[in-house]
Amino acid sequence: MSKEKVIYGLYDDDDIILDAVKAIREKGHHIDEVYSPFPIHGLDHAMGLKHSRIAITSFIYGCIGASCALLMFWYMMIYDWPMIIGGKPNFTLNENLPAFIPITFEMTVFFASHLMVITFLIRCGLYPGSSSTSPDPRTTDDKFLMEIHVDEDAKKVKKIKDLMKKTGAIEIKEKE
Amino acid sequence: MKHESAIREPLIIGNKSLHDITEDIAKPIETSANKWWWSLFVVSVVAMLWGFGCIFYTIGTGIGVWGLNNTIGWAWDITNFVWWVGIGHAGTLISAVLLLFRQKWRLSINRSYEAMTIFAVIQAAIFPGIHMGRIWVAYFVLPIPNQFGSLWVNFNSPLLWDVFAISTYFTVSLVFWYMGLIPDFAMIRDRAVKPVFKKAQNFKEKISNFIKEKTSRYNIYSILSFGWSGRAKHWQRHEVMSLVLAGLATPLVLSVHSIVSMDFATSVIPGWHTTIFPPYFVAGAIFSGFAMVQTLLLVMRKVVNMESYITIQHIEMMNIIIMVTGSIVGIAYITELFIAWYSGVEYEQYAFLNRATGPYWWAYWAMMTCNVISPQLMWFKKLRTSIVFTFILSIFVNIGMWFERFVIIVTSLHRDFLPSSWSMFSPTFVDIGIFIGTMGFFMVLFLLYSRTFPVIAQAELKTILKSSGDNYKKKKK
Numbered sequence: 001m002s003k004e005k006v007i008y009g010l011y012d013d014d015d016i017i018l019d020a021v022k023a024i025r026e027k028g029h030h031i032d033e034v035y036s037p038f039p040i041h042g043l044d045h046a047m048g049l050k051h052s053r054i055a056i057t058s059f060i061y062g063c064i065g066a067s068c069a070l071l072m073f074w075y076m077m078i079y080d081w082p083m084i085i086g087g088k089p090n091f092t093l094n095e096n097l098p099a100f101i102p103i104t105f106e107m108t109v110f111f112a113s114h115l116m117v118i119t120f121l122i123r124c125g126l127y128p129g130s131s132s133t134s135p136d137p138r139t140t141d142d143k144f145l146m147e148i149h150v151d152e153d154a155k156k157v158k159k160i161k162d163l164m165k166k167t168g169a170i171e172i173k174e175k176e
Numbered sequence: 177m178k179h180e181s182a183i184r185e186p187l188i189i190g191n192k193s194l195h196d197i198t199e200d201i202a203k204p205i206e207t208s209a210n211k212w213w214w215s216l217f218v219v220s221v222v223a224m225l226w227g228f229g230c231i232f233y234t235i236g237t238g239i240g241v242w243g244l245n246n247t248i249g250w251a252w253d254i255t256n257f258v259w260w261v262g263i264g265h266a267g268t269l270i271s272a273v274l275l276l277f278r279q280k281w282r283l284s285i286n287r288s289y290e291a292m293t294i295f296a297v298i299q300a301a302i303f304p305g306i307h308m309g310r311i312w313v314a315y316f317v318l319p320i321p322n323q324f325g326s327l328w329v330n331f332n333s334p335l336l337w338d339v340f341a342i343s344t345y346f347t348v349s350l351v352f353w354y355m356g357l358i359p360d361f362a363m364i365r366d367r368a369v370k371p372v373f374k375k376a377q378n379f380k381e382k383i384s385n386f387i388k389e390k391t392s393r394y395n396i397y398s399i400l401s402f403g404w405s406g407r408a409k410h411w412q413r414h415e416v417m418s419l420v421l422a423g424l425a426t427p428l429v430l431s432v433h434s435i436v437s438m439d440f441a442t443s444v445i446p447g448w449h450t451t452i453f454p455p456y457f458v459a460g461a462i463f464s465g466f467a468m469v470q471t472l473l474l475v476m477r478k479v480v481n482m483e484s485y486i487t488i489q490h491i492e493m494m495n496i497i498i499m500v501t502g503s504i505v506g507i508a509y510i511t512e513l514f515i516a517w518y519s520g521v522e523y524e525q526y527a528f529l530n531r532a533t534g535p536y537w538w539a540y541w542a543m544m545t546c547n548v549i550s551p552q553l554m555w556f557k558k559l560r561t562s563i564v565f566t567f568i569l570s571i572f573v574n575i576g577m578w579f580e581r582f583v584i585i586v587t588s589l590h591r592d593f594l595p596s597s598w599s600m601f602s603p604t605f606v607d608i609g610i611f612i613g614t615m616g617f618f619m620v621l622f623l624l625y626s627r628t629f630p631v632i633a634q635a636e637l638k639t640i641l642k643s644s645g646d647n648y649k650k651k652k653k
Contacts, residue, residue, distance in 0.1 A: 035405060040411075076331070102431065105431060107344075113425075117351050123413065124413060134366075140359070141366065142195040
């Protein structure tokens, strides 16, 4: 099997790198990664990334939160120890539901937001103590880095390098 | 968001490039504090320690050291609690609601707003905690079976709703704030120099190298930034997550102060038992939160040189929100008065008459002047774009909103149904000490934040540089 090479192209403008991504993808090359200091609008689409499903997970977590809340009320106030408060006994969940709405809402939001953030961190591999995987520290300041993996084929490597140069890269590096 | 109308004023003034933004925001963290910062810090620490002393005295002796009596069971403590929670509302409002409305001007101020939210909620949480008297059994408010058997908390009680609302609000705001901070911490990390040490000759040197390495700026911000590297997929998820969090936080903002107001509204005390409370409290919370932020930011933008990012336009926008919410609060006051008269209930009528003309008339009129009349001055463009005027007005609003809570709580309680138990409230030095202490604590947190955290969400701000930066706008023309 041939070895893989990584080519890095450094750009200094978000519009230029966005056009570069489009141009290079048009030529049929796959762009493996773009490191940027801020989110670039439309870049995910240009790179061919799929939509993020994180919002769906949040909805599911929210449903879990609401169910947990209702189960908790039912167990604590209806089943385990029904209390008479202000002369109003707790007989069934649905009769007492209005008083339970605030906490149901809070629990829904609590579950939906925290579990979504935890999912985000796990999916991105972010945790305290994890070190940065960006090859160039300038990508958190004002530079944008494109990363392309290619087979060790001098012709193809040169082609991609030329393309990067043509699309406005200010620095091009190559790594085994 | 590339295109923006040419007639809109630029949000970033001065000839800034992306790198300049990085430099400007990293500067307060990378340089040492000036004497203004230190003197303010020392004063705040002294106030905080004084407050802590009073808190320990309260816990050690009991809440009898406060000015409470049989008639007035809630006074400064709950006033301060509601005041601080209210202040904590502007942060999430600006980052969540204004994010949903795509208001770009929020970008240079949202970070500090959210920080203020979190610090204010910490102050607020102190008060119900110490008001319990026996703070060591504070876990009784959690839904866990207590040691007397399986007796649970009462889910029908608004005080318990408050426990859930405040804790959800606090943790969600904290997470929202922190997720926004990760890319900015990464920026600071990448600017910091990784420390290199000479090979240690003996054990002592080894230890000192170890400590130096662990406490180096590079290492601390590495840990704080969670290893963020700005990959395209991560940014995509980050953006979706921020949007969903904003969507979740928006109703949360409205719910928290609504629930706080239900602590009062679900009781049967004349003056408290009103259905107008939830919207009225929410508007008041946003009003007071914005005022507190104006007070802090007007100082901060000067001290850490952020005048290019927090411009007169930002101040004007915030003043407009103060004016709008202040007017809502004013309408609520007048509606309350009208309904008290219109209800025909003599106790209700007396409660409101007593507020305006009784022994606490000065508190009522202080509230009316500061909250109803003064924000109306913002109709004048000259006044709402004046920094000095804004600063003075923001302090007036802070005072007015504190009095609003005092009026609602103390004057509704001090004359109850039995004239023989009518009473007056006077705070003791402990009441005053704890209040001053929380202000000191709040300032300590804010001052530490302003020197160690990126005070502006730089990653997000960079996205609008091309559309709203001064130099880019000029080029387009």
